Amino acid sequence: MTTTHDLLILGSGPGGYVAAIRAAQLGLKVAIIERERLGGICLNWGCIPTKALLRTSEIYHYITHADAYGLSVEKPSFDLKKVTDRSRKVAAQLNSGVKSLMKKNKIEVVEGQGRLTSATEITVTTASGERALSGKNIIIATGARARDLPGVEADGNRIWTYRHAMVPPAMPTKLLVIGSGAIGVEFASFYSDMGAKVTVVEMQDRILPVEDADISAHVQKALTKQGMTIITAAKVSDVTPGPNAVTATITTADGKATTADYSHVIVAIGIVPNTENIGLEALNIATNRGHITTDPMCQTNVPGLYAIGDVTGPPWLAHKASHEGIIAVEHIAGNHPHAMDNALIPGCTYSRPQVASIGLTEARARDAGHDIRVGKFPFIGNGKAIALGEADGFVKTIFDAKTGQLLGAHMVGAEVTELIQGYAIAMGLETTEAELMHTIFPHPTLSEMMHESVLDAYGRAIHF
Incomplete structure (x- = not known):
């Protein structure tokens, strides 16, 4: 049996769940499909829990520098498990909040893996079997995941993605961070302030390469002063995990290669859109380098199908996804929203x-x-x-x-x-x-x- 709605939303991250709420406010019958946890990566494994970690490292930094404020703190220390537990509790609290918002706005939540079977239908594989949902319109908001470094497989033990870095099995002593975008610099900042010796390697000629050159230069100087090693215009190869360390080779632009051991490695070289196995190919939905192509109203090339957030083009930011969700829903409802203007999207990096x-x-x-x-x-x-x-x-x-x-x-x-x-x-x-x-x-x-x-x-x- 097929259940019919005005709008189906595939994915419940900051784009999907915001779109669902706005659609419900406009009187649409909405269902949202989620394969993991409401709130998506941002709320559960990204924006929010990382800020909880960074808040801890910020406070720890102030404690270890208490003398600068005329204060005295004897032998400060931390419990890594309590640090990560707090971060997870923050994420769980907000996940619960999204559940309440779905209930409050009478939005049906379907747990399972969704796949487009037509421009108006999604088949969801749930714990109890397959279920077909029909919608007059569909919004794809499946987000993205960490990009792998070719030849380097994250194992959660010595080699980490951002998800592993948020629930570390041990505190790194000597950490290699590959990539200096916002994610890489934030984790470098967190672990450095918690006491790890950190090296950051960036392929481009400066860290935070999307930022203004003056900003990049200032941050590099500040991180270096804090004790980090920053290596730009370089690449990492031959990353080999062992029982007690990871061996990696860093090659700089002049061809000089240096091999060293690190306790842990974080790979933070960008994202890959979650477009596999959701039915895009059968419907000939246009993509560009894997990301779904959309017009100013977030419409794909298939009538009635919209896409928002990290599954579409840059910038890949939670607040951009939320705003795109509003634009898409307002357009579906027959209103006339302003098109997204990327020049008006602020970007933030929560390092120190x-x-x-x-x-x-x-x-x-x-x-x-x-x-x-x-x-x-x-x-x-x-x-x-x-x-x-x-x-x-x-x-x-x-x-x-x-x-x-x-x-x-x-x-x-x-x-x-x-x-x-x-x-x-x-x-x-x-x-x-x-x-x-x-x-x-x-x-x-x-x-x-x-x-x-x-x-x-x-x-x-x-x-x-």
């Missing part, structure tokens, strides 16, 4: 120091033909930052010199992941430098640096 950005980097702004004005303001010029003991970092803003349009903003330092939304709102409202200059920022706050950076772009900075 934190990184946050939105819009164009300086290089991309110049490449796009803009005549630009650039402002920068350092944390050392901000009273609140000095009082917090967090005087390392800066804020950078980029404007079109002719129109005053805010083209991009880039920040590194304490709590910048919370500050970046101010620039996101400004860009969404098409604010120019004039409105930002005339905005009154509260004192003493870190946000004053945002104001000063804008002023600096026009030669008007006050405190530096």
